[in-house]
Amino acid sequence: MDGQCALCGLSNSVRICKNEEGKGPAFCSTKLYQDVIEQAFEEYKKEDIGTFAAEAARQEASAYSHDPRTGMLMPIKPRIVETMDFCRRMGYRRIGLAFCGALHTEASVISNIFKENGFEVVSVMCKVGGVDKANLGLTGEEKLRGDTFEPMCNPISQAKILNASHTEFNVLLGLCVGHDSLFLRYSEAMCTVLAVKDRLLGHNPLAAVYTNHSYYAYLSGKSLPVDEEGAAAAD
Numbered sequence: 027m028d029g030q031c032a033l034c035g036l037s038n039s040v041r042i043c044k045n046e047e048g049k050g051p052a053f054c055s056t057k058l059y060q061d062v063i064e065q066a067f068e069e070y071k072k073e074d075i076g077t078f079a080a081e082a083a084r085q086e087a088s089a090y091s092h093d094p095r096t097g098m099l100m101p102i103k104p105r106i107v108e109t110m111d112f113c114r115r116m117g118y119r120r121i122g123l124a125f126c127g128a129l130h131t132e133a134s135v136i137s138n139i140f141k142e143n144g145f146e147v148v149s150v151m152c153k154v155g156g157v158d159k160a161n162l163g164l165t166g167e168e169k170l171r172g173d174t175f176e177p178m179c180n181p182i183s184q185a186k187i188l189n190a191s192h193t194e195f196n197v198l199l200g201l202c203v204g205h206d207s208l209f210l211r212y213s214e215a216m217c218t219v220l221a222v223k224d225r226l227l228g229h230n231p232l233a234a235v236y237t238n239h240s241y242y243a244y245l246s247g248k249s250l251p252v253d254e255e256g257a258a259a260a261d
C-alpha cells in the first residue's frame with residue numbers, strides 16, 4: 027500500500043501527524059513509513075542540516091502573529107520577506123537569483139530589493155550562453171520559431187555559474203517545468219523558489235486548482251457545471 031496523505035479525510039484535530047495521540051487511515055504515511063521517517067531523522071542530526079531545518083521551523087513560526095481583536099493566528103509576511111528573513115537567520119549574505127527571461131523586469135525589482143536589504147546578488151537569466159536548441163537535438167518543428175536560431179533555457183549553466191560565484195543560497199524565479207528540476211539538481215547551494223512559471227495563469231498555477239470546480243473542471247475529466255437554466259455555471 028502506498029501513502030495517500032492527499033486523500034486523508036481526517037481533521038487536523040485527530041490526525042496522527044498533527045497530534046501525539048492521533049490516528050491515521052490505512053494508507054497513512056506516518057503509520058506505513060515509520061522506518062523511513064526514523065532514517066530521515068538521522069539526516070536532521072547532521073549539524074548543517076539540523077541548523078537549516080531548525081531555522082526553517084523558526085522562520086515558519088515567525089511568519090504569524092496574533093490578531094489583537096480575536097487572538098487568532100494570522101500570517102504577517104509575504105514570501106519575499108520570509109526569504110530575506112531566512113537568509114539573515116542562516117547568515118547568508120550572497121544570494122543567487124536564477125530567473126526566467128520572461129520575468130526580467132521582476133528579476134530586476136527583486137535584485138534591487140535584495141540589495142537594498144543588504145544582500146549581495148548574483149543573477150543569471152535562463153538563456154545564458156546563447157546556445158541554440160539544436161544542440162539538444164531539437165528540430166525546427168520542435169522549436170517555437172522553426173529552423174532559426176533559438177536559444178535554449180540553460181539551467182545547468184545557471185546553476186554552475188552560481189556555484190562558481192559561491193552564492194550561499196539560490197532563489198529560483200519563474201523557471202519552467204523541467205528547467206527548474208535541472209537547476210535544483212545542479213545547484214550546490216540550498217535553494218528556495220520565490221515564484222514558479224505558469225505562462226497562462228500569471229505564474230499562479232493554483233488558479234487552475236482553485237477553479238477546478240468550474241473553469242478547470244476539464245482537468246478532472248468533467249464538463250463545465252451547468253445551472254438550472256442550462257447555462258454554464260461559470261460564465
Ligand code: SF4
Pocket residue numbers: 030031032034035036041042043044049050051053054055056057
Ligand atoms: S500522515 Fe496519516 S494522518 Fe497525516 S495526513 Fe497523512 S494519512 Fe492523514
